[in-house]
Amino acid sequence: MNSDLFNEFTFFILAIFVGIEVISKVPTILHTPLMSGTNAIHGIILVGAILIAASANDPLHVALGLVAVVLATINVVGGFVVTDRMLEMFRGRQAPPKPDQKPGSTPKQT
């Protein structure tokens, strides 16, 4: 096993632990936005799609590369935009009123 491959494997293993650790305490209401956010992050495949598309030199590779770039771009752009739209709705509502709120202060005026 060469050292490059070994490095890659090291990153892979460490990233597994980081990935698990980083979201271990997520409230239920954020499950869907988080799913959508991670969905956008795997849009990183666009990097791979560009790498193969750029050097395409025969019709088969051109076709594969073009489709890969289109699909990956949809993933990354759509992923981030749709996540933002979901989270937009949480704006301003996330500080839950404390139960020991003073009786005089109404939590919401409309």
Added chain:
Amino acid sequence: MKLAIAFAYLVAAVLFIVGLKQLSSPRGARRGNWIAAAGMVIALVATVPLLHFTTAGAVITIIGIAIGAPLGAISARRVKMTAMPQMVAAFNGVGGGAAALVAISELLSQSAHPVFAIAFPSALSIVIGGVSFAGSLVAFAKLQGLMTGTPLTYPGQQVVNAAIALAIVALVIAILTIASLPSFFVPLVILALVLGIAFVLPIGGADMPVVISLLNAFTGLAVAASGFVLGNFALIVAGTLVGASGTLLTTLMSQAMGRSLGNVLFGAFGAVQTGTGAAAAGGPEGKTVRSGTPEDIGTMLAYARKVIIVPGYGLAVAQGQHAARELADELEKRGVEVDYAIHPVAGRMPGHMNVLLAEANVPYEQLKEMDEINGEFKSADVALVVGANDVVNPAAHTTPGSPIYGMPVLNVDQAKNIVFMKRSMRPGFAGIDNALLYDPKTVMLFGDAKDSLTKLVAAVKAA
């Protein structure tokens, strides 16, 4: 130069991790999404010096982005809130497809005997990416109503699926040991797509968010595998992060539904034999449904002491959250105690109801989680079920053969009176009948949730 690229990839990886961390706390979630997006831009820009453009390559790269970016942005902008889960499924599917295409393209560029370190991750990426692509499309079709949301099962399904999986393993071994030839990997691609479809078909519509989350983790792994193929650090780290966090998220989501992941994925299989019997037992034969006028129900609500509103998908579709708030305000004016019972998976995604009701400025303290409110139904005069069905179905407690058996549900059946606001008698998302609709305590109010709520407001005012 190489060092600069490596450094940029490192920065991108850190931004992904920080972004994910922020995404899992309500306060920073929105910022977290943009931090991750910034990481993405950095990773993409850093990749440019690595490219060796051919003329055709430069053209397709630009055209591909020019097509994909507006497609992604516009569909993400236009999609209705209620259709978000299938939108995520679609974006996830195309990502998985892209990962598989990258691996196919790379295998085609290699000799017939690529080194193991290329051949193995390529095969993995093709299989996992293909499953994710096809599975996501089925999930999309089920949620979009393009096909039935009920589990599709047939006798011997598990044997067929296992046979497909075994054939895939055999083809991967053939590629690794004999040769990497199109006659091996073309069938591999096809079988991966078939497996993706076969894997999602037997899973009911109500469980789709969990399945999408799992397929999302799959795509992450496929991307990581493509990273090994190309020797690209950014793909390996970002893909693995998604694969790992997505797997954990999937188990958290199924826990929120009170089920194991295995039960979600394979639960339908056990029901094949008993399915018809259970449906007949709980079916509507010979039972009558009582339907009421808004005036009757309005009076009942106005003179209740305690009302619990149970919102569901029907409320979201009708955009009835403001009308619900209005009704609650009107009732509170008359001294009625009003609470909202929020099931963790009410609507079509976890947290859906919290988001909608927050938009209508419903006071946070009135939104009660399932565990908190379930004991209170006994003392409620009226449980007002607005467009919810599966999350209040007592079959989850009483009918072991039911696909939702074991799922925690709201104990609406314990309330003194039950009002169901539904558009029709059609079963809910899980495609199963709800005996509660035929309960003598139940009154139906048919129609669009928003219209019905508005009529109730008027009726309460008049009462």
